[in-house]
Amino acid sequence: MRVLAFLIAVVLSGIAQAQNKVQGVRMWTAPDNTRLVFDVSAAPEHTLFTLSEPDRIVIDIKNTQLSKPVQGLDYSKGLVGNIRTAMQENGDLRVVLDLKKSVHPKSFVLPPNAEYGHRLVVDLADGVPAVQQTQSQAATVPPVTTVQTPPPAPVRSLPDATENGRDVIIAIDAGHGGEDSGAIGGGGTKEKDVVLAIALKLGELIRREKGMRPIFTRDGDYYIGLRRRVEIAREQKADLFISVHADAFKNRNARGSSVFTLSPRGATSEYARLLAAKENDSDLIGGVSLDDKDDVLASVLLDLSQTATMEASSDVGNHVLSQLRQINPLHKARVEQAGFRVLKAPDLPSILVETAFISNSVEERKLRDNSEQQRFATAILQGVRGYFRSSPPPGTRLALANQHQHVIAQGETLSSIAKHYQVSTDTIRSRNGLSGNTVSVGQVLTIPDDRGG
Secondary structure, three states: OHHHHHHHHHHHHHHHHHOEEEEEEEEEEOOOEEEEEEEEOOOOOEEEEEEOOOOEEEEEEOOEEEOOOOOOOOOOOOOEEEEEEEEOOOOOEEEEEEEOOOEEEEEEEEOOOOOOOEEEEEEEEEOOOOOOOOHHHHHOOOOOOOOOOOOOOOOOOOOOOEOOEEOEEEEEEEOOEOOEOOOEOOOOOEHHHHHHHHHHHHHHHHHHOOOEEEEEOOOOOOOOOHHHHHHHHHHOOOOEEEEEEEEOOOOOOOOOEEEEEEOHHHHHHHHHHHHHHHHHHOOEEOOEEOOOOOHHHHHHHHHHHHHHHHHHHHHHHHHHHHHHOOOOOEOOOOOEEEOOHHHOOOOOOEEEEEEEEOOOHHHHHHHHOHHHHHHHHHHHHHHHHHHHHHOOOOOEHHHHHOEEEEEOOOOOOHHHHHHHHOOOHHHHHHHHOOOOOOOOOOOEEEEEOHHHO
């Protein structure tokens, strides 16, 4: 009997040791979603279901216990009002998320990487009613003391365009965020943090510019999918997309700033995707829906749109690179091209700015420094300003401020008018839709002011 008792004790001890552990819970809140990450000691098995009246999500993690209480989470924002836990008789850990409103949940497991171990990720998206469950399911949820939480912050509304022209809209994309830290410097600096700081400073500078308005793909520590970042910019009708990053390389001596635009190969792949999906997606290219176009016409529209977009991206990239050169060494002396997914909007000029190498100890210190972050933001702004001075989008306040109305008087010619305003005759012809040099007395011409570029 003693031998049998010893064997049973050994088996039970082995089972106890094999039990998974939740070592911590992290939470990130975005404007329309919340992400919860459970750090676990081994790959978890779990089930998830929703309850209503009140709205809750129940997560059962098989053969798992909590290493420490769930503490330190900020419930003032996001979709979760409180988190409760309880051990089940079968050894499973039950986690109950008390929600502020109905959500659409999605869960998945991530394997270890360089920064984290095994993780159970639960994403909560706003706006979808919770699934009704049976009374028996609701009865299994542990009792709870009601916790009062502040209501979510109101969504900021965007100002309307004025009758004197709309603002140029610049989408600022701080790379990474939330669970995705990006590159990490030798001093522990996280890319997601420094690029957000630079992005917010850039947004504030743009906000002060007459005729410009910033929008952000993220303005806090949360993750946004790469394609969703582009969708946000297009939904807000952005005129330019700037993705801010901090480079890293195994060679710690690598340094300098870089600017990237989309490579032709990357453009071709996105072109093919959009064209193939046009029957189902009804993608908008420059405001033109492709869903009612035949393949040949859709192909021409996409090709024209992408060609113009890539040329504009290269132009703005050169302006920004020339300004970065004034404050930091350049890693490459010209605008580079790569297949970054966030640059693939075919109708939206887009650049990706690698501000500096976070893997370089000197540049890591720069990226952490508030005044250096401001210098990077200012350089990007100056490049953007120079680009839009020379190429303001039609109908914007910048375009209206960047031109003159000239009434042709007796004896004036197109060449004399061009000489007077210090612009080319080709520029005047292009802006006014003229096919030749013939003008008449009393005719009104729009004269672009290209001297500011």
